Amino acid sequence: MNRVFCEDALAGLARIPDGSVDLILTDPPYNLGKDYGNASDQQTVEEYLCWTERWIDAALPKLKPNGSLYIFLTWRYSPEIFVMLKKRMTMMNEIIWDRRVPSMGGSVRSYSSVHDTVGFFVARKDYYFDLDAVRIPYDAETKKARSRSIFIGAKWLEVGYNPKDVWSVSRLHREHSERVDHPTQKPLEIIERMVKASCPPGGVVLDLFMGSGTTALAARRCGRHFVGFELNPDYCAIIDARLAAEDAAAVLAAAAVAEDDAAPAVKPARAKATKAAKTTKSATAKATKAAKATQAAKKPAAPKRSRVPKPPEEISI
Numbered sequence: 001m002n003r004v005f006c007e008d009a010l011a012g013l014a015r016i017p018d019g020s021v022d023l024i025l026t027d028p029p030y031n032l033g034k035d036y037g038n039a040s041d042q043q044t045v046e047e048y049l050c051w052t053e054r055w056i057d058a059a060l061p062k063l064k065p066n067g068s069l070y071i072f073l074t075w076r077y078s079p080e081i082f083v084m085l086k087k088r089m090t091m092m093n094e095i096i097w098d099r100r101v102p103s104m105g106g107s108v109r110s111y112s113s114v115h116d117t118v119g120f121f122v123a124r125k126d127y128y129f130d131l132d133a134v135r136i137p138y139d140a141e142t143k144k145a146r147s148r149s150i151f152i153g154a155k156w157l158e159v160g161y162n163p164k165d166v167w168s169v170s171r172l173h174r175e176h177s178e179r180v181d182h183p184t185q186k187p188l189e190i191i192e193r194m195v196k197a198s199c200p201p202g203g204v205v206l207d208l209f210m211g212s213g214t215t216a217l218a219a220r221r222c223g224r225h226f227v228g229f230e231l232n233p234d235y236c237a238i239i240d241a242r243l244a245a246e247d248a249a250a251v252l253a254a255a256a257v258a259e260d261d262a263a264p265a266v267k268p269a270r271a272k273a274t275k276a277a278k279t280t281k282s283a284t285a286k287a288t289k290a291a292k293a294t295q296a297a298k299k300p301a302a303p304k305r306s307r308v309p310k311p312p313e314e315i316s317i
C-alpha cells in the first residue's frame with residue numbers, strides 16, 4: 001500500500017488481493033503513438049484491444065463489491081473499450097474532459113479534438129458515491145440572484161451543484177506549476193474530484209498506469225491509500241519526487257500551524273521540514289531533467305529543414 005511499483009501492471013496485479021480496492025482510477029496508453037519510453041502506445045489495433053481486455057480482466061476482481069472504475073480514453077478507442085466494460089460492469093457516465101485548448105490551427109480535414117472521454121463504471125447498484133464531497137459552490141452573483149424569500153434556506157443553494165458530466169479544466173501547459181516531464185499528465189483537480197466522490201476516506205485507489213503519479217498524489221492529498229504501477233523508471237523517479245515534495249509540504253504546513261501555538265518548541269521541526277521541502281523540490285527538478293535527457297537521447301536528431309526562399313511580394317497596381 002502507498003507504493004508505486006516500477007513494473008508491468010499485469011505482473012504486479014497478481015500480488016494484489018481480490019476484493020481489496022475501492023476505486024480503480026486509471027489512464028492507460030491511448031495507442032495514439034505517444035512516446036512513453038516504451039512501446040505501449042504504439043501497438044497494432046488488435047494487439048492494443050487484446051491487451052486492454054487482458055488488463056481489464058486482471059484488474060476487475062481486485063475491486064470491492066461496491067467499488068467503481070474510471071478510465072481515461074480518447075474518442076478513438078473509447079467505443080470498443082466501453083463495450084468491453086459494459087459487458088462486465090454498469091456504465092454510469094461518459095464524462096467529457098474539455099481540456100480548454102485555445103483556438104489555434106489544428107486539423108484542416110476534420111474538427112480539432114480537444115477533449116478526453118472518461119468512462120465511469122460501477123460493479124453493483126449500492127456503489128459508494130459521495131456527491132456532497134464534490135459539489136461546486138454557487139458564486140456570489142448566483143446566490144444574490146436567488147435571494148428572494150422563496151429561496152431562503154434552500155439546501156441546494158447552500159451546498160452547491162453537481163459537477164455534471166462535462167468538466168472544463170485547463171490541461172497542464174508548460175508553465176503550469178503542477179507540470180512535470182510527462183506527456184499526458186492529468187490535472188490534480190480532476191483526479192481529486194474522482195477520488196473524493198468514489199473512494200471513501202481511508203479507502204484504497206488502484207492505478208495500473210501511474211505515469212507521473214497524479215493518482216498517487218491525489219489519493220494522498222485526500223486521505224486515501226493508493227497502489228499502482230509504472231513501467232518507465234524515469235517516470236517512477238518523478239513519482240517518488242512528487243510524493244516526497246507533498247510530504248515535506250504537509251510537514252511544513254503542520255509545523256507552521258503548530259508554531260503559532262507553541263513557537264519555540266517547533267522551530268527546529270520547521271527548519272527540518274523547510275530543508276526537506278527544498279531537497280525534494282530539487283529532486284523533482286532533477287528527475288524531470290533526467291527524464292528529459294533520456295527522452296532526448298532516445299529521439300533521432302530531426303533532419304535539418306532546407307530553407308525555401310520566399311517568393312517576391314506581389315505588387316498591386
Ligand SMILES: C[S@@+](CC[C@H](N)C(=O)[O-])C[C@H]1O[C@@H](n2cnc3c(N)ncnc32)[C@H](O)[C@@H]1O
Nearest residue numbers: 008009027036040185186209211212214230231
Ligand atoms: C496515459 S499515461 C498516464 C498518465 C498519468 N495519468 C499522469 O497523470 O501522469 C500512461 C502510462 O502508462 C505507462 N505504462 C504503459 N504500459 C504499462 C504497463 N504494462 N504497466 C505499467 N505501466 C505502463 C506508460 O509508461 C505511461 O506513463
